[in-house]
Amino acid sequence: MPTELRIVSDDPVDRDGPYLVAPEELERLLPDEPSFRVDQLREWLYDKPVTTTEGMVNLPVALRERLDDNLWPFEVEQVQEADGGRTRKWLFRMPDGPAIEAVLMGYRTRTTLCISSQAGCALGCTFCATGQFGFERNLLAGEIVAQVQWAEASLRNQPMRNSPDHVTNIVYMGMGEPLANYRQVRESLRRLIEVKGMGARRITVSTVGVVPGMRRLADEPWQVGLAVSLHAAEDTLRSSLIPLNDRHPLEEVEEAAQYFFDTTGRRVSIEWTLMDGVNDTDEQADLLAPVARRLDAHINLIPMNPTPLTEDRPSSDDRVEAFRDRLLALGANATVRTIRGQSIDGACGQLRAATDGRTGLTSSR
Template sequence: MTSLPLVFEEPRGRAKPPRHLADLTPDERRAAAVELGMPAFRADQLSRHYFTRLTDDPALMTDLPAHQREEIVATLLPRLMTPVRTLEADRGTTRKTLWRLGDGALVESVLMRYPDRVTLCVSSQAGCGMACPFCATGQAGLQRNLSTAEIVEQVVAAARSLARDEVPGGPARVSNVVFMGMGEPLANYRAVLGAVRRLTDPAPGGYGMSARGVTVSTVGLVPRIRQLAEEGIPVTLALSLHAPDDDLRNELVPINTRWSVAEAVDAAAGYHERTGRRVSVEYALIRDVNDQGWRADLLGDVLNRHGRRGWVHVNLIPLNPTPGSRWTASDPRDEREFVRRLEARGIPTTVRDTRGREIDGACGQLAATE
């Protein structure tokens, strides 16, 4: 078996965030309440305030004893992040928020409201260690992993904004969460899996969203893909491939030197076989780099070699501009030809909306700068 690489290791040298209710299972929350000298059911009440009522003001938690309210809130609902600024596009229905974590690290999340759903793109790391040269986050390097609660808090904060009618369109819920913000989610496996469980646990113990509304992306950490397939949580897997041949992918996605295109695609196909969930292959189209017709043909052949139709969908991403990048998006004619060739090989293909590009909130643009 391939040994786990350094990218799986927790970055050292930074203090861990304080323990938060969202870091804990329901049983662990009850034990924590008992440690504070309170009945275990106080933890259930606090969970209801956090996940269902979306309360962030202790004064409104009137079912908690007044003389203990501040203590239990400070202990189990410590402040984890503070908004620095929010940029808006699409008449306020796209919102990118820059957050400062407790140790000063910066991350971003992006809320996108559509007529039929609300999608939140969350960060799982401050920075990213995968070093993909066309991605602003990858160019910044990795600072640290986020905790489970720091990931969940991005969703709960967005849910509060929606519930309080701060986003045009009336009160709503977050229906979809995509782990496509800053970081490589599967390099922070334990915290990401914990966040997925908190988000999909039934209310009031969790946020109560469908696992089918959660997408976890990866550049191809093969052992973790296989591990995720065994968790029994039917999230969508998104494989950021970006090239069908090893020579080019070694340059665009450096982790490919450890796990090849074939290994990554095999692991993704195995995920489909184990879970029944269709895999999304993400492919950023870069002019004169990976958008040639023959590469579309090769991509189709690579994805079809398992002999199974319908297991995969290709999501083409027009390259979004990042500071200092020498690359740009493909010519629209080459983009259309790429789509045509994939569809000719029976591969369902769409071109991703570049929503949020004008506020540097689209795919590959998150850099968390002040």
Template sequence: MTESTRAELLAEPGEGGRERLAAFFAARGEPAYRARQVEEWVWERGARSFDEMTNLPAGLREALEAVFSLTPIEPDYTARSRDGTVKHLWRLDDGERVESVLIPTRDRLTLCLSSQAGCALACRFCATGDFGFRRQLRAAEIVAQYRDSLRVAREEMGRPASSPISNVVYMGMGEPLANLDGVIGSLASLHGGFGLGARRITVSTVGLIPGILELARRPEPFELAVSLHAPSHELRLRLMPIEKRYPLPELFDALRTYQSYKNRRISFEYTLIRGVNDDPALAEPLAKLARGLICFVNLIPFNPIPSRPEWGPSSTEGIARFSEALAARGVGNAVRRPRGRDIDAACGQLRLARES
């Protein structure tokens, strides 16, 4: 059996996985507490293999291996930045490779996860789109990035054992809401299995309306971020082909619906590209879009990619002017300091660099 045909325990937190394990042990005449032992290894200790479960007999570990999978992923390449950022390129069971990034600050450690191998949406400022869409990640493959990053955080970065990773963002390779099954399943595992608070998990989207409405209907208060990058239809279409399918008026109608369910702040991501979308005059239409929403704008200097040699990041002065223009119109915003530029830390850049 392959990793994907065995039952993946990382995708089964709570009653579903517990019942499956209980049935497995009952069929072998084993005591009921064995299921709890396995759960502890999966969710509390982050076991990558059944061999680690040393309080189970060797024969039982072999039997578990035949029926269940812990979805091992292998570090294909690791890059460490001067600023403390750590980026992993993970190899999956079929040879596909995806990225995750650990971003430390003074009081937190944020993990950026991938939800797809590649991406079909072809945003022109993102390196992931340059090698197209390969496949969806299974929920367990998304969660495995978190599990293995926990070990790095504890053992290599010296983070506290009780809460080594403080926040998770679905902002890596792929569009999370184009992989709803995988993302919703992984959210359940991070929240219900590993116990990460829902408000510490942010799902980012380019604006897939059905997925936004699905998140609105869920009871957990996961955070939402929207990749905006332009306040007009024409400019956004130039940067993001998804604008043709879900234009700004429809997107903002959906966001108002989302906020009516959640009453939670929405974050907007706005990548500033010199001479493309950084004119302070664009602050006015952006403020109009945001009117009536509880929101915040993260301004992100463009991280150059080889396929767009004509584009560069806005100057420090240009970013300041744009930020001030937004603030003058009552739109809260902050400039996100670029991290890990020396290790190709932006989405898709490390894989692209390793394949070129």
């Protein structure tokens, strides 16, 4: 669906490169090339991405060499695989220093890519590895889109067994709070939906409750999904886990989720990471169920991804089941999500924590 907004620059790191300029402005990088060459390059970038310019077979060698240096806005510092090759995780390093992560998960009918929207995060949720780094900077729209295109190019080179050969679903659940980087995240959505041609309904933006951003997203022309990381169903506990709750308490978050549902017709999903003795109690289930029922929301229960340095521990399997069953008995919809990538620091921020030698707590976005 066309949109009149065209956010292009807002460039906090002042860099150029094929993925960093807006697709409509690629000419700027190739002032001496005919327009059909620009179209060919745009096609390589957005329709059939390749990891190196060598693969851009219809471009002249000289042009490929010129593009070589800055084709990607990051370097791939590490790749890890788990779950029999059906989970692939990258650590991307930006030229100005920060590192971000993306995780690709293959399933029988879909491949879901989890991407980062910020380097670090200012919100400091206590259970999150990314939150422990503090905030480095917002990612540019092109840096967000390039994570998707890198994963797509990687899948073309090395498909996952019994999974689609391209990225079918995208979740903004990696490092950072997407709605705290609204302009660039919005522009990345525009490029993915209107230029790359991804279905908006296959993209989910996750938030810990940035209420103004939830309302803005509801008013956008695309029907992307919204996942609200609730993790607690009363304000005292929630504020102790997610400091932002002091500014936007539960009631406000629920109102914004309701506005999103009413405006877009899309139900939000509620994300709930189960931590032993913290938020896996009957009392929390009793408080959560009516919220989910009012919003007609599905609850994704996420067993915590354990690390040796995590203060909070994952709930036992029995407790996870009991929590789910109690929600179901109270008329809420809930499923337990399978954990992927435990052997590769699968939760957001963990690989970065391990690589940079920092203490990582489990992230649970």
